[in-house]
Amino acid sequence: MSRDLTECFERLPMLVNDNQRLVHRGRLVSVDLLIGLGDIPYYVRIERGRIATLTRGPKLMGIWRFAVRGNAESWRKHWQSVPEPHFHDLFALAKRGHLVIEGDVQPLMANLFYFKDVLSAPRRLTGEH
Amino acid sequence: MAARIDPIIGRYVHLTLGGREHRVYFEEAGRGIPLICLHTAGADSRQFRHLMTDRAVTEHFRVLAFDLPWHGKSTPPEGWQNEEYRLTTRSYAEAIRSFAAALELDKPALMGCSIGGRMVLHLAIEHGAEFRALIGLEAADFQEPWYDLDWLHRSDVDSSEISAALVSGLIAPQAPQAARWETLWLYLSSAPGVFKGDLHFYRVDGDFREQVGKIDITACPLYLLTGEYDFSCAPEDTLRTARQIKGAEATVMKELGHFPMSENPAQFRRYILPVLERIRAAG
Numbered sequence: 001m002s003r004d005l006t007e008c009f010e011r012l013p014m015l016v017n018d019n020q021r022l023v024h025r026g027r028l029v030s031v032d033l034l035i036g037l038g039d040i041p042y043y044v045r046i047e048r049g050r051i052a053t054l055t056r057g058p059k060l061m062g063i064w065r066f067a068v069r070g071n072a073e074s075w076r077k078h079w080q081s082v083p084e085p086h087f088h089d090l091f092a093l094a095k096r097g098h099l100v101i102e103g104d105v106q107p108l109m110a111n112l113f114y115f116k117d118v119l120s121a122p123r124r125l126t127g128e129h
Numbered sequence: 130m131a132a133r134i135d136p137i138i139g140r141y142v143h144l145t146l147g148g149r150e151h152r153v154y155f156e157e158a159g160r161g162i163p164l165i166c167l168h169t170a171g172a173d174s175r176q177f178r179h180l181m182t183d184r185a186v187t188e189h190f191r192v193l194a195f196d197l198p199w200h201g202k203s204t205p206p207e208g209w210q211n212e213e214y215r216l217t218t219r220s221y222a223e224a225i226r227s228f229a230a231a232l233e234l235d236k237p238a239l240m241g242c243s244i245g246g247r248m249v250l251h252l253a254i255e256h257g258a259e260f261r262a263l264i265g266l267e268a269a270d271f272q273e274p275w276y277d278l279d280w281l282h283r284s285d286v287d288s289s290e291i292s293a294a295l296v297s298g299l300i301a302p303q304a305p306q307a308a309r310w311e312t313l314w315l316y317l318s319s320a321p322g323v324f325k326g327d328l329h330f331y332r333v334d335g336d337f338r339e340q341v342g343k344i345d346i347t348a349c350p351l352y353l354l355t356g357e358y359d360f361s362c363a364p365e366d367t368l369r370t371a372r373q374i375k376g377a378e379a380t381v382m383k384e385l386g387h388f389p390m391s392e393n394p395a396q397f398r399r400y401i402l403p404v405l406e407r408i409r410a411a412g
Contacts, residue, residue, distance in 0.1 A: 082302050085358045089298025092360040095275040110286045112294030 005072055006056075008079070008125045009037055012044075013051040015121040022121075023049040026114040031107045034062065035119070036069025036100075049114070066103035068119060074098035079123045090116055137181045139202075144227045146198065146206075147220060153228065154202035155195035159187025162261065162409060163237035165229060166194040167245025169267075169388060170216075170331065171292050171324025172315040173201025176242070179394035185402055189409050190238070195228050197221075199323050214326035217334045221248050226256065238408050240264035240401075243362065243387060244327055247335050249351070250370070254340050257349035262408040264401075265353045267387050269366035270337040270373070278332060281325035288321040299387035301358035303396070312391045346376045350411065352404050353377060356385030 016022055026049030034057075035042045041057035043064060055062075070078075070093060077087035086092045093099035101108070108115050139156045156174050158181035166177045174194035181192050196203040199214050225248065229237055238261045241249045246268025253263050276295060282288050293316035300309050316324070344351060351374065355367040364381040371379035382389060382400050389397040 086360055086363075088302055088358060089360070091275050091295065091298050095273070095360055106285060109280050109291055112291055113297070116294065116297065 002072060002076070005076055006037060006040065008122050009035075009042070009075070010054065010056070011125060012118070012121060013054050015124060016049075016051045016118055019121070022114070022117050025049065025117070026111060029107065029111050029114055031066075032064050033108075034064035034067035034069070034103075036067060037075055038070075038072040041069075046118075051118075064103065066101070066105045066108050068099065068101050068108075070099040075122075078120065079125075081123060083123075090119060135178070135182050136187070137178065141202075142195075142228065142231050144224070144231055146223055146227060149206040149208075151198050151206050152204065153195050153198065153224075155193055155228070156181065157191060157193040158182065159189075159191050161189040161191055163229075163232075163234040164190040164192050164405075165225065165234070165237050165239045166192060166390075167225070167239070167241030167248060168194065168197070168200070169243035169245060170327030171200075171296075171319045173197075173203075173319075175201065175315060176312070176388065176391040178391075179397075180390055180401075183394075183398060185398070186405060190405060193232070193234075193237075195224075197224060197327075199320065199326070214322055216244070216327045216330040218248075218251055218330060221330055222251060222256070225252070226259070229259070236261045238262045238264070240266065241268070242266035242390065243268075244331050244335075246353075246362065247331060247337070250337050250341055250344070251335070253344045253346075253349060253351050253374075254337065257345060260349050262350045262352070262411070264404060265351065265367075266389055267355050267359050267362040267367075268353055268370070269355075269362045270341045270370045272331070272362050272366050274332060275361060278325050278328055281328070282322045288324070289317045289319060292316045292319060292324045296387065299359055299361055300392045301356060301384050301386040303384040304386070304392040308392050308394065312388045315391075341370055341373045344374045344377070346374065350408070351377050353379040354382055354389070354400055354404070355379070356382045356387060356389050358384075358386035361387055 030047050033044050043055040043062045045053045137156050137158045141152050144151045168176045173196045177194040199205045246265035249263045249265035293313045355364050371377040
């Protein structure tokens with residue numbers, strides 16, 4: 001796992017919480033989820049569209065309602081400023097087996113615009129401009 | 130100052146489809162060879178507004194696009210409140226052929242996108258002689274599903290939001306923001322269950338893998354064009370389909386996704402104008 005990639009991802013609370021438009025879009029969202037970056041699980045608590053906590057795992061008996069897990073290369077490609085085909089969208093990644101979406105995905109599906117923007121937010125930092 | 134008015138005219142035609150009366154909305158612009166355009170699932174004819182205002186197209190083609198029943202300004206037939214909408218190969222083909230017959234279109238060309246592209250293949254298989262040329266955008270004989278359709282119509286998920294959010298990933302990153310969000314607006318405007326009902330044709334009723342080999346392009350030329358960012362109908366799906374059809378042409382369009390005509394009209398015209406020119410040259 002590249003340190004750059006994890007450092008970049010760990011800035012997710014700032015990237016989301018400083019984005020008023022995104023927080024507004026997620027104002028009805030409060031949920032615990034797991035984001036897998038390679039073999040590192042991150043436990044994310046969202047409260048009314050803001051990331052309240054982001055905790056690097058593993059941790060015992062962590063709680064999450066749904067999980068989005070991808071290998072490091074998939075996330076890296078997803079976060080490029082102009083991603084290549086099949087790495088540009090969560091479901092494109094999932095269809096090719098680069099990403100697994102599992103658990104009770106109702107909050108994800110009910111707020112899909114919001115979560116797509118949250119999960120692509122590191123693009124602002126890692127993009128190859 | 131003179132008002133800026135698009136040269137698009139919208140009207141309603143009354144069609145009998147499945148034995149029931151329908152009032153079908155359509156728009157048209159231009160003069161010359163009739164070119165019927167079929168919108169994607171869960172959307173409507175507004176997707177073709179750029180083509181209809183492109184003089185390079187309308188100088189030679191009479192571009193027509195209708196809203197399928199249940200879509201856009203084509204209201205569902207009487208009694209709709211007691212049924213679940215489901216598009217089938219049969220009902221889709223009937224709508225297209227009835228529209229062409231009602232307007233007395235003389236051997237039109239036809240272009241369809243997504244489910245419209247899939248329908249292009251069916252028309253090529255069964256009714257090719259009725260058309261001057263067929264253009265399939267984002268078309269394949271079969272595509273692997275990438276989500277459970279039941280998410281499109283539930284009480285705990287807004288159907289318009291989920292429809293638009295799902296298809297948002299099918300648009301290429303290079304699409305201008307205004308065009309991207311106008312494309313999505315059509316999905317945000319669609320009635321509950323309609324997108325899902327369209328995809329019944331896609332997922333359940335319209336697997337043409339065993340039939341596309343029968344297509345005879347000498348009876349009707351067939352052009353297939355797919356955006357490189359389309360992962361629903363991926364380029365390899367279109368190329369695989371084209372390989373089954375002797376003489377078929379398939380083009381992978383750069384920097385485009387599943388909605389080429391509306392997500393990036395300037396990029397799309399680079400690919401579609403040469404095709405239209407060939408159709409015109411063939412007479």
